[in-house]
Amino acid sequence: MSTAAPADPELAPVASSTASGSSEEVPPLKADPATSKPRNRNPLRFAALRWTALRLVALAVLLGAWQLVVVLEVWPRVLVPSPGEVWHQFILASTVHDGVRGYGDHLLIEHLAVSLRRIGIGVGYAVVFGVPLGVAIGAVRPVAVVLEPAVTFLRTLPPLAYLSLLVIWFGIDESPKIWLLVIAAMPPIAASTAAAVRGVPGDLVEAAKALGAGRLPLLGGVVLPSALPEILTGIRIAVGVAYTSVVAAETINGVPGIGGMIRDAQRYNQTSVVIVGIIAIGLSGIVLDALMKALERVLVPWRGRA
Amino acid sequence: MPPADSSTTAATEARAAHAVVLDRITVRYGDARRGRRGRAPVTAVSDVSLTLDRGEFVVLVGPSGCGKTTLLRIVAGFERPAEGTATTHGEAPTPGRGTGVVFQQPRLFPWRTVGGNLAFALARHGVPRDARAARTAELLSQVGLSGMEHRRTWELSGGQQQRVAIARALAGEPELLLLDEPFAALDALTREHLQEEVRTLASRTGTTVLFVTHSAEEAILLGSRVLVMAAGPGRIVEEIAVPLPREPTTDVAALRGTAEFARLRGELAASLRNTATS
Ligand SMILES: Nc1ncnc2c1ncn2[C@@H]1O[C@H](COP(=O)(O)OP(=O)(O)OP(=O)(O)O)[C@@H](O)[C@H]1O
Numbered sequence: 386m387s388t389a390a391p392a393d394p395e396l397a398p399v400a401s402s403t404a405s406g407s408s409e410e411v412p413p414l415k416a417d418p419a420t421s422k423p424r425n426r427n428p429l430r431f432a433a434l435r436w437t438a439l440r441l442v443a444l445a446v447l448l449g450a451w452q453l454v455v456v457l458e459v460w461p462r463v464l465v466p467s468p469g470e471v472w473h474q475f476i477l478a479s480t481v482h483d484g485v486r487g488y489g490d491h492l493l494i495e496h497l498a499v500s501l502r503r504i505g506i507g508v509g510y511a512v513v514f515g516v517p518l519g520v521a522i523g524a525v526r527p528v529a530v531v532l533e534p535a536v537t538f539l540r541t542l543p544p545l546a547y548l549s550l551l552v553i554w555f556g557i558d559e560s561p562k563i564w565l566l567v568i569a570a571m572p573p574i575a576a577s578t579a580a581a582v583r584g585v586p587g588d589l590v591e592a593a594k595a596l597g598a599g600r601l602p603l604l605g606g607v608v609l610p611s612a613l614p615e616i617l618t619g620i621r622i623a624v625g626v627a628y629t630s631v632v633a634a635e636t637i638n639g640v641p642g643i644g645g646m647i648r649d650a651q652r653y654n655q656t657s658v659v660i661v662g663i664i665a666i667g668l669s670g671i672v673l674d675a676l677m678k679a680l681e682r683v684l685v686p687w688r689g690r691a
Numbered sequence: 692m693p694p695a696d697s698s699t700t701a702a703t704e705a706r707a708a709h710a711v712v713l714d715r716i717t718v719r720y721g722d723a724r725r726g727r728r729g730r731a732p733v734t735a736v737s738d739v740s741l742t743l744d745r746g747e748f749v750v751l752v753g754p755s756g757c758g759k760t761t762l763l764r765i766v767a768g769f770e771r772p773a774e775g776t777a778t779t780h781g782e783a784p785t786p787g788r789g790t791g792v793v794f795q796q797p798r799l800f801p802w803r804t805v806g807g808n809l810a811f812a813l814a815r816h817g818v819p820r821d822a823r824a825a826r827t828a829e830l831l832s833q834v835g836l837s838g839m840e841h842r843r844t845w846e847l848s849g850g851q852q853q854r855v856a857i858a859r860a861l862a863g864e865p866e867l868l869l870l871d872e873p874f875a876a877l878d879a880l881t882r883e884h885l886q887e888e889v890r891t892l893a894s895r896t897g898t899t900v901l902f903v904t905h906s907a908e909e910a911i912l913l914g915s916r917v918l919v920m921a922a923g924p925g926r927i928v929e930e931i932a933v934p935l936p937r938e939p940t941t942d943v944a945a946l947r948g949t950a951e952f953a954r955l956r957g958e959l960a961a962s963l964r965n966t967a968t969s
């Protein structure tokens with residue numbers, strides 16, 4: 386399944402190493418006394434620069450190949466617009482021109498903001514309900530027996546499958562979209578929370594009991610903090626799922642919204658707009674994923690050390 | 692209590708007079724009743740009886756796998772014996788009720804700082820929030836870690852972590868203290884310092900201590916009584932009384948140099964060699 390496109394693990398090192406210049410990617414430095422002294426004053430920064438440069442080169446190659454394909458007219462222009470056209474479309478969608486505001490009466494950034502807001506609200510509800518649900522599943526056997534299959538059931542459903550039902554129930558305004566995102570985002574959070582709660586080290590539970598901890602201090606003082614790293618990972622996956630689902634959620638009456646924008650553009654064969662939308666989703670996804678990772682580093686500095 | 696059953700009452704009171712009573716206990720792991728089907732249960736400890744008076748300092752020594760940790764876990768209330776009865780202060784052992792435990796590994800909470808680990812214990816024992824900082828500083832100085840409140844637990848050395856674990860177990864001022872090879876990971880100097888600290892603390896506060904070690908030297912220095920265990924299945928095979936002075940003012944460091952200490956240590960070492968080869 387391709388549930389977590391923006392939070393895809395393959396994107397992970399890309400996002401993290403730009404943020405931190407992570408040291409494991411640094412190749413062993415050649416001991417060359419003549420040249421190494423001035424250049425390696427800050428080897429970490431130097432390496433980070435080098436990887437950024439590599440990334441830029443890769444990007445340039447990609448754009449070049451794209452331009453080449455367009456120039457050679459391998460496919461018709463309507464299907465594959467040039468990078469320049471997409472850039473032009475990006476400018477149009479981001480500005481007010483001839484009295485027209487962006488695309489479909491909204492600037493690109495507004496479409497994106499509306500979608501992000503939906504994602505935020507959806508994931509927010511998913512956290513509020515998913516974490517307690519996961520704790521219950523992980524800690525109470527009868528709850529697990531009943532609800533765990535339900536969570537797995539929901540997790541395997543593609544959002545488009547239940548969108549129709551949500552539209553019948555809730556109409557075409559904001560609520561079916563939020564519902565869809567909640568339903569899509571909650572299972573990964575509940576599942577990873579449950580797994581984390583089951584994986585709480587028995588050693589530490591015993592230590593807390595030996596100190597006189599009852600049920601509540603045990604939950605708040607040991608179970609939740611020890612589960613926190615995995616809960617955060619679950620939330621990161623859920624954000625990814627919400628990202629992939631938001632386009633589905635916005636297929637009906639989705640303007641403003643980046644998914645709605647793409648949907649409308651598809652209807653009028655505006656390939657460049659579709660591509661602008663895709664790039665906007667992908668880039669904002671990378672940024673968001675990096676932010677979530679930074680948050681993890683702040684909240685769980687002990688991760689992998691105990 | 693109703694006078695009708697005076698014999699039971701008397702027995703209960705007799706038990707309550709002791710800090711720990713183990714009465715012919717046998718402990719099995721992987722018992723069929725506990726759902727480990729298809730595996731023969733391991734008898735970790737067989738038919739062990741043991742009584743600790745209040746304020747006594749008893750040391751368990753014996754080869755690896757002879758059931759020392761198992762006995763401690765019974766007394767701590769983490770395991771129940773398959774046969775026989777166990778009580779602490781006259782009641783079935785329950786974790787956290789006046790019994791402090793220092794495990795073989797430090798078992799600190801990595802999401803809390805050193806001070807936070809101690810504060811967790813203090814909070815569980817009803818120490819009000821504004822009194823915790825002072826008490827934390829006091830506990831840390833007791834184990835030679837003054838000023839380490841804000842350190843992350845994983846930044847500490849193994850020995851430092853174990854010292855925090857000791858301080859954390861002392862936070863609740865337990866009546867009964869169980870220590871499982873607490874000084875095994877320490878350097879010699881720190882170990883000696885902490886041995887003296889624990890011995891003095893026990894004689895000063897009257898805390899009952901059950902202490903597990905591999906070291907004959909440590910056993911003689913600390914214990915008022917040393918129990919030698921043997922494996923296969925785990926049992927107590929010998930008891931050595933240690934008639935060294937136990938006043939709060941006793942110079943523990945000086946004890947190490949006395950002829951009496953050397954003699955007892957030699958006796959215990961010989962006994963340990965016998966158990967290992969028999
Ligand atoms: N959870 C368990 N499940 C099954 N067997 C166990 C378990 N814990 C201990 N045992 C067995 O019980 C016996 C006694 O173990 P115990 O940990 O009490 O030994 P010990 O004297 O503390 O050893 P050491 O000095 O190495 O710590 C051993 O044979 C061990 O294999």
Ligand SMILES: [Mg+2]
Binds near residue numbers: 759760761795871
């Ligand atoms: Mg042991």
